[in-house]
Amino acid sequence: MKYKNNKLIIDRINVDFLAKKFSTPIYCYSFNKLKKNILHFKKSFQKINPLICFSVKSNSNLQILREIKKFDFGADVVSGGELMKAIKAGINPKKIVFSGVGKTSSEIEYAINKKILLINAESKNEILEIEKIANLKKKNVNIGIRLNPNTDAKTISQISTGKKENKFGVDEKKFLKLIDYIKKSRYLDLRCLSVHIGSQILSHKPYEKMLKAVNRVIEKSNHNFEYVDLGGGMGIDYMHNNKRLNLKKYALSIIKILKRNNSKIIFEPGRSIIGNTAILITQVIYVKEGHKKDFVILDAAMNDFMRPALYNAEHKIIPSKKRNGFSKKTYEFVGPICESTDKFATIKKFKKLIEKDFIVICDVGAYGTSLSSNYNVRPKPLEIMVKGSKIQIINKKQKLSELM
Numbered sequence: 001m002k003y004k005n006n007k008l009i010i011d012r013i014n015v016d017f018l019a020k021k022f023s024t025p026i027y028c029y030s031f032n033k034l035k036k037n038i039l040h041f042k043k044s045f046q047k048i049n050p051l052i053c054f055s056v057k058s059n060s061n062l063q064i065l066r067e068i069k070k071f072d073f074g075a076d077v078v079s080g081g082e083l084m085k086a087i088k089a090g091i092n093p094k095k096i097v098f099s100g101v102g103k104t105s106s107e108i109e110y111a112i113n114k115k116i117l118l119i120n121a122e123s124k125n126e127i128l129e130i131e132k133i134a135n136l137k138k139k140n141v142n143i144g145i146r147l148n149p150n151t152d153a154k155t156i157s158q159i160s161t162g163k164k165e166n167k168f169g170v171d172e173k174k175f176l177k178l179i180d181y182i183k184k185s186r187y188l189d190l191r192c193l194s195v196h197i198g199s200q201i202l203s204h205k206p207y208e209k210m211l212k213a214v215n216r217v218i219e220k221s222n223h224n225f226e227y228v229d230l231g232g233g234m235g236i237d238y239m240h241n242n243k244r245l246n247l248k249k250y251a252l253s254i255i256k257i258l259k260r261n262n263s264k265i266i267f268e269p270g271r272s273i274i275g276n277t278a279i280l281i282t283q284v285i286y287v288k289e290g291h292k293k294d295f296v297i298l299d300a301a302m303n304d305f306m307r308p309a310l311y312n313a314e315h316k317i318i319p320s321k322k323r324n325g326f327s328k329k330t331y332e333f334v335g336p337i338c339e340s341t342d343k344f345a346t347i348k349k350f351k352k353l354i355e356k357d358f359i360v361i362c363d364v365g366a367y368g369t370s371l372s373s374n375y376n377v378r379p380k381p382l383e384i385m386v387k388g389s390k391i392q393i394i395n396k397k398q399k400l401s402e403l404m
């Protein structure tokens with residue numbers, strides 16, 4: 001993305017051209033950026049030779065899953081619906097792992113029928129349920145146990161998952177007890193230790209703590225894990241100031257801390273693959289004068305893009321064309337929905353905007369459309385992908401008739 005003659009260009013296409021050709025709001029992905037992220041991820045962890053399972057909850061667009069699959073990725077799913085979509089996109093079930101604290105019996109049965117790589121269990125009762133179904137079917141089932149390593153990921157508290165007060169995984173003591181239980185089970189095969197401590201992690205230090213906990217449990221367990229699934233969480237540069245996780249440093253930590261272990265490493269990245277590949281193009285409906293700031297009311301809202309409303313996530317907002325001069329007052333960028341949290345950002349100094357201008361919310365590829373809803377009976381927006389100078393529609397805008 002760059003400005004050429006003060007107009008924003010994505011790959012080789014003018015953003016204003018896209019906004020006028022289709023109706024806003026529009027999620028626009030760059031295939032080149034996606035490819036770049038995938039190759040960078042693979043290269044950073046080359047020495048480890050991991051199985052990379054894309055986190056489908058970060059973006060479950062079928063066309064995107066199909067593109068990612070072409071790079072030998074598997075999938076990490078957290079519901080029966082996501083599993084079905086991953087399979088529909090052509091992802092090999094032998095490369096699919098199923099995580100989540102509340103898998104229902106029918107979801108477990110579906111996963112067993114599809115012979116996926118691993119069901120990563122998160123509690124004793126879930127293991128009992130998987131065992132019950134495996135016994136009924138007389139089928140061997142490969143499982144993992146998710147360790148809660150009691151590690152602070154130093155990220156937004158709402159997306160931290162690896163502390164002992166979080167609902168995810170089991171602590172070290174329970175983990176070791178569960179191994180003994182599974183060893184006696186006729187149909188359960190314990191293949192994997194999994195962890196995932198949270199999302200948008202910017203330093204390798206929390207990961208080092210996590211790895212030490214993982215290593216300790218492996219040593220205490222005396223069990224040969226075929227897989228160690230380290231989850232995802234790698235943070236990206238939302239504020240465009242070069243603060244992102246250094247993947248190579250993380251790779252070195254893994255080699256250093258898990259050196260005596262020869263398990264196959266699994267990663268479950270979502271955000272670091274898809275986050276910065278998309279922008280949300282939206283039009284200014286009104287500029288409304290406020291007391292100390294002006295409200296820029298957009299045709300995109302929290303139903304289209306929920307991260308700021310859900311956990312105060314910060315995203316860059318930029319104009320599609322740069323006018324001369326700046327706004328007199330601070331701009332608050334908001335949607336039309338009847339909620340005070342329907343707000344994207346407050347920006348002090350911004351290029352002057354007038355009604356019908358287009359603006360762009362950056363880095364919306366992860367947890368963008370996958371978190372979107374029909375709140376206020378608003379249809380979900382169009383999704384397109386730019387490949388060089390080609391434009392591909394990868395999800396049509398929902399019709400109001402589908403919402404009746």
Ligand SMILES: *Cc1c(COP(=O)(O)O)cnc(C)c1O
Pocket residue numbers: 055057058076078099100196198199200231232233234268269270271272366
């Ligand atoms: C959400 C999630 C991920 C992906 O996290 P990112 O921060 O998007 O990389 C991976 N594994 C599990 C178990 C998850 O819940």
